[in-house]
Amino acid sequence: MNNNTTDLEKKLQALLLAEQDNFLQGKVADYIPALANVKPELMGISVATIDGQFFGAGDYQHPFSIQSISKVFGLVMAMNRIGDSIWQRVRMEPSGQPFNSIVQLEWEKGIPRNPVINAGALLVSDVLTSHFSASKLAFLTFVRKLANNEKIHIDNQVYLSELKHGNLNAALAYLMKSFGNIEAEIPDVLSHYFTQCSISMSCQQLATSLLFLANKGVDPRTQKSICTIRDAHKVNAILSTSGMYDQSGEFAFSVGLPAKSGVGGGIIAIVPGYGVICAWSPPLNSYGNSVVGMNLMAAITEELGLSIYH
Numbered sequence: 447m448n449n450n451t452t453d454l455e456k457k458l459q460a461l462l463l464a465e466q467d468n469f470l471q472g473k474v475a476d477y478i479p480a481l482a483n484v485k486p487e488l489m490g491i492s493v494a495t496i497d498g499q500f501f502g503a504g505d506y507q508h509p510f511s512i513q514s515i516s517k518v519f520g521l522v523m524a525m526n527r528i529g530d531s532i533w534q535r536v537r538m539e540p541s542g543q544p545f546n547s548i549v550q551l552e553w554e555k556g557i558p559r560n561p562v563i564n565a566g567a568l569l570v571s572d573v574l575t576s577h578f579s580a581s582k583l584a585f586l587t588f589v590r591k592l593a594n595n596e597k598i599h600i601d602n603q604v605y606l607s608e609l610k611h612g613n614l615n616a617a618l619a620y621l622m623k624s625f626g627n628i629e630a631e632i633p634d635v636l637s638h639y640f641t642q643c644s645i646s647m648s649c650q651q652l653a654t655s656l657l658f659l660a661n662k663g664v665d666p667r668t669q670k671s672i673c674t675i676r677d678a679h680k681v682n683a684i685l686s687t688s689g690m691y692d693q694s695g696e697f698a699f700s701v702g703l704p705a706k707s708g709v710g711g712g713i714i715a716i717v718p719g720y721g722v723i724c725a726w727s728p729p730l731n732s733y734g735n736s737v738v739g740m741n742l743m744a745a746i747t748e749e750l751g752l753s754i755y756h
């Protein structure tokens with residue numbers, strides 16, 4: 447460990463200390479009942495850099511439900527599989543609506559606004575279900591490889607809970623199918639989507655597995671191409687405008703990085719040319735974003751001067 451490591455880890459620890467009571471301002475997601483079985487006071491943060499350094503503080507090794515952060519992996523897999531044709535079935539615009547909203551989808555004839563709201567992620571799940579013989583296994587394998595960890599698994603309790611309480615997601619999928627924008631059978635699409643949302647990962651695993659998005663599509667550890675430079679650009683663009691849902695504008699103001707949140711309380715932020723930050727704290731604000739996670743992201747990017755808008 448060099449001096450820089452020590453300094454940044456100390457900073458991360460200080461940021462967590464400053465936030466230690468703020469989890470009380472949020473509410474753990476319970477619309478998926480199994481997600482409520484988490485200690486609300488847990489919090490962690492990690493920073494992985496493309497030059498191979500890693501920094502973590504707090505509960506950064508504690509696995510949590512990645513939920514919508516899985517939409518990032520899914521999009522990359524789908525683009526790798528069917529290329530730009532995906533953009534005929536899903537758009538790249540902010541939705542201005544909550545992540546699980548259905549109203550826009552009827553007006554816009556079953557074409558989701560972007561791939562990171564639920565409708566868009568279900569569309570992506572349809573692409574994966576239709577183009578892989580075993581899409582769930584392919585997904586898990588992809589994530590395990592990126593995280594360099596074979597132990598990453600699906601939390602079956604969360605999966606079953608999502609399935610049982612997934613009527614709104616089912617409605618989104620059936621509405622898209624009625625417009626001819628879903629190919630596979632709906633139960634298969636939902637099963638894929640809930641599986642990817644139910645993967646458990648830690649801040650450390652998420653930050654390291656997404657390094658390719660900070661490095662023009664190339665995994666800096668292996669020098670392997672995970673996606674094209676153009677697709678890395680597209681993913682980061684979508685994460686900048688839509689990754690924090692209806693709070694993406696505020697996140698651009700306070701942080702200024704492509705990012706994705708999940709209702710498990712995780713947030714990942716990509717710093718092109720530098721690395722990936724992942725923050726986790728389960729209690730959420732009304733937009734479905736982690737209260738403490740948002741604060742931590744703002745504080746660390748300010749501290750390190752990482753905003754892409756500087």
Ligand code: GLN
Pocket residue numbers: 512513514515545546564608615643707708709710734
């Ligand atoms: N599985 C969750 C859902 O479909 C994911 C939502 C999220 O993390 N924002 O509602």
